[in-house]
Every structure is written in C-alpha cells, then in structure tokens.
Amino acid sequence: MQDLASLKAYLDQRLPAALEVLREMVGINSFTGNPEGVNRLGRFTAECFAPLGFQAEFVPSTKPGWGNHLVLTRSGWSGKSIALVSHLDTVFPPEEEARNHFQWQPEGGRIFGPGTLDIKGGTVMMWLVLSALRQHAPVVFEAITWNLFWNSSEEGFSPDFEHVCRGRLGAGTLAALVFEAEGRQGGEAQLVVARKGRGAWRITVRGRGAHAGGSHPFGANAIVQIAQTVQRVAALTDYARQLTFNVGTIGGGTVLNRVPHEATAEGEFRAFAPRACAEARKALLALAGRGEVRSPADGYACEVEVELLEECRAWPRNAATDGLCELWQQAGAQLGLTVRGAERGSLSDGNGLWDSVPTLDGLGPWGDNDHCSEHSPDGAKLPEFVEVSSFVPKATLNVVAILKLVNGAKVTS
Numbered sequence: 001m002q003d004l005a006s007l008k009a010y011l012d013q014r015l016p017a018a019l020e021v022l023r024e025m026v027g028i029n030s031f032t033g034n035p036e037g038v039n040r041l042g043r044f045t046a047e048c049f050a051p052l053g054f055q056a057e058f059v060p061s062t063k064p065g066w067g068n069h070l071v072l073t074r075s076g077w078s079g080k081s082i083a084l085v086s087h088l089d090t091v092f093p094p095e096e097e098a099r100n101h102f103q104w105q106p107e108g109g110r111i112f113g114p115g116t117l118d119i120k121g122g123t124v125m126m127w128l129v130l131s132a133l134r135q136h137a138p139v140v141f142e143a144i145t146w147n148l149f150w151n152s153s154e155e156g157f158s159p160d161f162e163h164v165c166r167g168r169l170g171a172g173t174l175a176a177l178v179f180e181a182e183g184r185q186g187g188e189a190q191l192v193v194a195r196k197g198r199g200a201w202r203i204t205v206r207g208r209g210a211h212a213g214g215s216h217p218f219g220a221n222a223i224v225q226i227a228q229t230v231q232r233v234a235a236l237t238d239y240a241r242q243l244t245f246n247v248g249t250i251g252g253g254t255v256l257n258r259v260p261h262e263a264t265a266e267g268e269f270r271a272f273a274p275r276a277c278a279e280a281r282k283a284l285l286a287l288a289g290r291g292e293v294r295s296p297a298d299g300y301a302c303e304v305e306v307e308l309l310e311e312c313r314a315w316p317r318n319a320a321t322d323g324l325c326e327l328w329q330q331a332g333a334q335l336g337l338t339v340r341g342a343e344r345g346s347l348s349d350g351n352g353l354w355d356s357v358p359t360l361d362g363l364g365p366w367g368d369n370d371h372c373s374e375h376s377p378d379g380a381k382l383p384e385f386v387e388v389s390s391f392v393p394k395a396t397l398n399v400v401a402i403l404k405l406v407n408g409a410k411v412t413s
C-alpha cells in the first residue's frame with residue numbers, strides 16, 4: 001500500500017462523489033413494506049458498484065410482499081474471500097417521511113434524512129472502502145473474492161437472509177464485515193462485537209364468557225388470568241444475566257356486561273448468552289397450561305397458551321470476533337484513533353453469521369437518532385443524521401484493518 005497520507009487524500013477526494021451516491025439513495029424510499037422502493041434501491045446500488053467490477057444477483061425474499069435481497073460479487077484469484085454486509089430497507093414509510101418533511105437535509109456537519117445512518121451511510125462506506133482498496137492496494141483488491149450482501153428486510157424479521165449469505169460464503173471466507181452505524185462513547189469509536197438474541201412471543205388466555213349481571217359466577221375471567229400471567233413473564237427478567245423480558249402489548253374483552261372469554265399479550269425477550277435465551281424460552285413456555293383463575297360456580301379454569309412467534313439467535317462474545325476487533329484496534333492505534341469493541345442490545349445480520357465466519361459489526365459511519373423521523377421546533381427531538389466528518393477516518397480505519405486481515409492470512413505472499 002502507498003502511504004497513509006495518500007490514502008486519506010484519495011478518500012477526501014472521493015467523499016463528494018460518495019455523498020452524491022448517498023443523496024440519491026436517501027431519495028429512494030425503501031421502507032421494508034415498500035418492495036418497489038427496496039428493489040429500486042437494489043438496482044441503483046448494483047449500478048453504483050458495477051464500475052468496481054461487481055456482478056449483481058437479485059434474490060427474492062421468501063416473504064411475499066418484501067423486496068429482493070441483493071448480492072454483488074467480484075471474483076478474485078486467491079481462493080480467499082471477504083463478505084461485506086448491509087441492508088436496503090429503512091423503518092420509514094413514505095407517508096411518514098412526507099408528513100415530517102424528513103428528507104435529505106445537510107446542516108452544519110450533519111446530513112439528516114431517512115437511512116443516512118441506518119444504513120445507506122454504511123453502504124456508501126462500503127463503496128468508499130472498496131474504491132480505496134482498488135486504488136491503493138490493487139493486488140489485494142484483485143486477489144480477494146468480495147461478496148457483498150444487502151438484506152431487503154433487515155428491519156423486519158428476515159430469517160431467509162442468513163441462508164442467502166451462508167450459501168454463498170466459500171471455505172476461504174476471512175470475515176463478514178457488517179456496516180451498521182458506529183457507536184461512540186467519550187469520543188471513542190465503538191465497534192460491535194456481540195448482540196443480544198431475541199424471542200418474540202404471544203400469550204393467549206381462553207376463559208369462559210358469562211353474563212356479568214345474571215351469571216357472573218359462571219365466568220372464568222381471561223383478563224384477570226392474563227394479568228397474573230404477565231406478572232410472571234415480567235418476573236423472568238434477570239438483569240444480572242442481561243436477560244430482559246418486555247410485555248409489549250395487552251388486550252382482551254369485548255363489552256362491559258360480559259365476563260371476558262379471551263385476552264392476549266405479546267412481547268419479547270433478549271439476552272447475549274445463547275444459554276440464557278434457551279432458558280428464557282423454556283421458562284416462558286412453562287407458563288402454558290391451566291391457569292389459576294377459575295369460575296366460582298364450577299371451577300372452570302382459564303387456559304393459557306404460549307406461542308413463540310419468531311426467534312433470532314444471540315451473537316455472544318467469541319474469540320473469532322474479538323480477533324477481528326483486535327485488528328481494527330491495531331489499525332486505530334496506527335491512525336491515532338481509539339477503537340473499542342462494544343456489546344449491543346439490538347439485532348443485526350451479524351446475529352445470523354457470527355457462528356459461520358468471524359464477524360465484526362459497527363463498521364459504518366457515525367451519527368445518531370436512527371429510527372427517529374421527528375424534528376421538534378426546540379430541537380429537543382432531532383431525526384436520524386450522519387456526521388459527514390466521520391466518513392473519511394472510518395473508511396481509512398476499515399481499509400487499513402482489512403489489509404491487516406488479508407496480510408495475516410498470507411493471501412498475496
């Protein structure tokens with residue numbers, strides 16, 4: 001590689017073009033539930049990477065009504081590959097963007113807009129990093145097979161995407177690098193080295209309806225039962241084990257003169273440790289069965305049903321991820337940046353990949369307020385933005401660290 005100063009100068013020179021790509025991407029609404037928009041963004045993304053020599057494949061989502069996943073590939077000669085992972089979708093429906101005037105808006109050193117940070121800014125970071133590698137480390141760029149993956153529906157539940165990735169990762173895959181936003185604490189860059197797993201659940205209680213005036217004792221009140229059951233769910237939270245249960249919604253009953261025959265509650269649990277997730281699931285399912293709320297007249301018992309709606313496995317701390325983080329820390333030290341590995345409670349596509357290949361996340365730019373579209377007049381509520389000045393230092397860090405990864409694998413020697 002040529003020297004660091006020329007790498008930074010190259011990235012500085014490419015930044016306006018990268019921001020122009022970002023502006024166009026942010027202008028395409030790609031809400032998870034807007035497949036036309038997601039597919040349009042997928043095609044545009046493929047066009048942006050085509051000059052770097054990438055071939056596009058559009059893989060339909062297994063979920064009807066969602067857009068296509070995007071896979072871009074550039075084959076190298078070394079038998080080694082690196083996966084770069086992002087997603088196409090955002091959490092903002094077009095109506096919400098219009099209602100809140102939430103669009104591309106540079107202000108000071110920030111750019112506000114849907115997906116500027118999560119995750120179109122991350123996609124543009126990938127483009128910058130690959131452009132710089134081609135320019136400054138052409139041998140490495142040509143040697144590696146680059147597999148780029150975009151989930152069409154990361155913000156929804158997209159269990160098929162990990163299979164799209166895994167099915168295309170060769171035995172020589174050195175890493176899966178995920179371009180979700182960087183975290184910051186006290187000015188230090190935080191990469192993501194672990195994420196919680198999540199289980200979503202629904203509890204349905206079936207009691208026995210009765211006239212609340214004429215035959216109250218014959219009723220088995222489903223609301224009273226679910227009120228007791230959700231207390232037990234809440235009590236499963238164990239902060240010492242970083243295990244949380246959230247009762248998210250509750251409902252039941254129909255009219256006031258009726259002992260309610262049905263009630264439901266939904267929620268989720270999260271934990272870093274796969275074992276804690278497994279035990280959480282077991283404890284939750286054990287709440288099913290006959291409830292203690294019974295009709296006074298004849299002891300008819302409420303029935304409690306527990307369903308696990310979807311599950312995303314945990315990404316715990318592990319040696320392979322820590323090894324990658326170490327390379328990014330070494331690169332940071334070389335550049336005068338402090339880099340740390342952090343554990344995050346939210347999910348990413350890293351959850352589905354870490355146990356196949358060494359995975360590191362948080363490689364996108366820095367910004368804040370992701371998933372927020374509102375702007376209050378007093379500025380107390382600000383929408384999602386990306387910090388423009390974070391692109392070049394982070395791209396430099398990513399390039400230097402990727403070169404360490406490739407050199408360590410003795411790909412080109």
Ligand SMILES: [Zn+2]
Nearest residue numbers: 118119154180
């Ligand atoms: Zn994201």
